[in-house]
Amino acid sequence: xxxxxxxxxxxxxxxxxxxxxxxxxxxxxxxxxxxxxxxxxxxxxxxxxxxxxxxxxxxxxxxxxxxxxxxxxxxxxxxxxxxxxxxxxxxxxxxxxxxxxxxxxxxxxxxxxxxxxxxxxxxxxxxxxxxxxxxxxxxxxxxxxxxxxxxxxxxxxxxxxxxxxxxxxxxxxxxxxxxxxxxxxxxxxxxxxxxxxxxxxxxxxxxxxxxxxxxxxxxxxxxxxxxxxxxxxxxxxxxxxxxxxxxxxxxxxxxxxxxxxxxxxxxxxxxxxxxxxxxxxxxxxxxxxxxxxxxxxxxxxxxxxxxxxxxxxxxxxxxxxxxxxxxxxxxxxxxxxxxxxxxxxxxxxxxxxxxxxxxxxxxxxxxxxxxxxxxxxxxxxxxxxxxxxxxxxxxxxxxxxxxxxxxxxxxxxxxxxxxxxxxxxxx
Numbered sequence: 213x214x215x216x217x218x219x220x221x222x223x224x225x226x227x228x229x230x231x232x233x234x235x236x237x238x239x240x241x242x243x244x245x246x247x248x249x250x251x252x253x254x255x256x257x258x259x260x261x262x263x264x265x266x267x268x269x270x271x272x273x274x275x276x277x278x279x280x281x282x283x284x285x286x287x288x289x290x291x292x293x294x295x296x297x298x299x300x301x302x303x304x305x306x307x308x309x310x311x312x313x314x315x316x317x318x319x320x321x322x323x324x325x326x327x328x329x330x331x332x333x334x335x336x337x338x339x340x341x342x343x344x345x346x347x348x349x350x351x352x353x354x355x356x357x358x359x360x361x362x363x364x365x366x367x368x369x370x371x372x373x374x375x376x377x378x379x380x381x382x383x384x385x386x387x388x389x390x391x392x393x394x395x396x397x398x399x400x401x402x403x404x405x406x407x408x409x410x411x412x413x414x415x416x417x418x419x420x421x422x423x424x425x426x427x428x429x430x431x432x433x434x435x436x437x438x439x440x441x442x443x444x445x446x447x448x449x450x451x452x453x454x455x456x457x458x459x460x461x462x463x464x465x466x467x468x469x470x471x472x473x474x475x476x477x478x479x480x481x482x483x484x485x486x487x488x489x490x491x492x493x494x495x496x497x498x499x500x501x502x503x504x505x506x507x508x509x510x511x512x513x514x515x516x517x518x519x520x521x522x523x524x525x526x527x528x529x530x531x532x533x534x535x536x537x538x539x540x541x542x543x544x545x546x547x548x549x550x551x552x553x554x555x556x557x558x559x560x561x562x563x564x565x566x567x568x569x570x571x572x573x574x575x576x577x578x579x580x581x582x583x584x585x586x587x588x589x590x591x592x593x594x595x596x597x598x599x600x601x602x603x604x605x606x607x608x609x610x611x612x613x614x615x616x617x618x619x620x621x622x623x624x625x626x627x628x629x630x631x632x633x634x635x636x637x638x639x
Contacts, residue, residue, distance in 0.1 A: 234260040236268040294330040305373040321366040405548035406555035412440030441499030443557030446550035470525040558586040
């Protein structure tokens with residue numbers, strides 16, 4: 213198809229039987245997405261009795277100019293616009309392929325940020341240049357780069373699910389983000405709040421001082437301690453059932469997750485999230501003892517470990533607003549969510565020397581990169597502790613090493629001290 217150049221339709225008069233009046237109108241040709249043949253459209257200008265024919269002609273010209281069908285800038289519309297891609301995403305792709313929580317977040321991105329700006333844009337006109345122009349408008353409205361990138365991930369998924377090659381038309385590697393902003397994002401990611409074990413115990417003790425029922429105190433103190441000891445995600449903790457716990461083997465089975473938007477218990481986040489977490493360290497044993505005391509009395513094997521009065525999964529917003537955040541303010545600790553306990557557990561296991569593959573499995577991460585990101589910036593006291601441990605190990609190695617004195621090799625008896633327990637051998 214080519215541009216419909218030189219259109220100047222004549223203004224005519226017709227009688228509208230439904231309204232019982234005469235009105236000015238004109239007809240013009242326009243390209244239709246996905247069709248080779250052009251389509252003739254009719255535009256009503258207005259009643260004859262309210263304007264002259266010259267005024268009708270001027271309104272016709274304004275309409276044609278706004279339509280830009282005679283302009284060199286006119287582009288033949290694609291057979292698929294962003295609105296079509298969104299419709300396919302909502303009606304076909306998301307219900308079959310995505311978890312409800314994932315779709316809920318993406319739908320928020322679409323409604324708030326994407327549909328108003330991109331709905332009428334043909335898919336073939338969405339490229340990295342158009343995206344870069346759009347992200348700077350969003351940046352000027354005080355959106356963070358992290359939020360913008362998350363929105364663009366939704367946009368990429370929407371576009372790729374309706375394309376033939378199942379690939380998005382642009383890559384985030386081409387985003388025009390200044391280098392200083394990229395560096396700042398990396399620095400901020402290292403500064404994520406992380407609660408160490410001592411802080412988790414401090415938080416649990418402060419929960420018992422809250423003005424709430426004793427049952428609630430014990431429930432949420434146990435919840436925070438178990439989160440710090442096991443590194444489970446918030447949604448995994450809320451979906452734990454009695455039959456997932458094995459106190460004899462000191463393990464917790466993770467095979468379900470609670471959706472924090474729909475409050476429905478369903479599948480886990482990814483394949484790596486399905487795992488059995490071993491709590492064999494001191495912190496883990498302490499958490500299991502506390503959990504066992506909390507679960508005293510008869511329990512149904514399929515009932516939730518942490519449940520509301522109605523027996524349903526807990527809501528994260530309620531846990532934060534009623535328990536965690538008030539306690540953090542009292543203790544003067546930085547405000548954070550349940551994920552801060554998970555960060556602290558990851559760091560504790562990594563600094564203790566846990567094998568990286570085992571650590572990744574314990575945390576339920578799908579890649580080693582994600583596990584490394586969780587470590588963040590290590591506090592100075594932990595760095596000093598690592599140096600002290602290293603020096604101690606070096607001293608032990610030196611104490612076991614043979615020493616040369618002159619031309620004789622002196623071997624120390626490990627079971628005695630001083631020079632009395634040595635024997636000499638000629639070199």
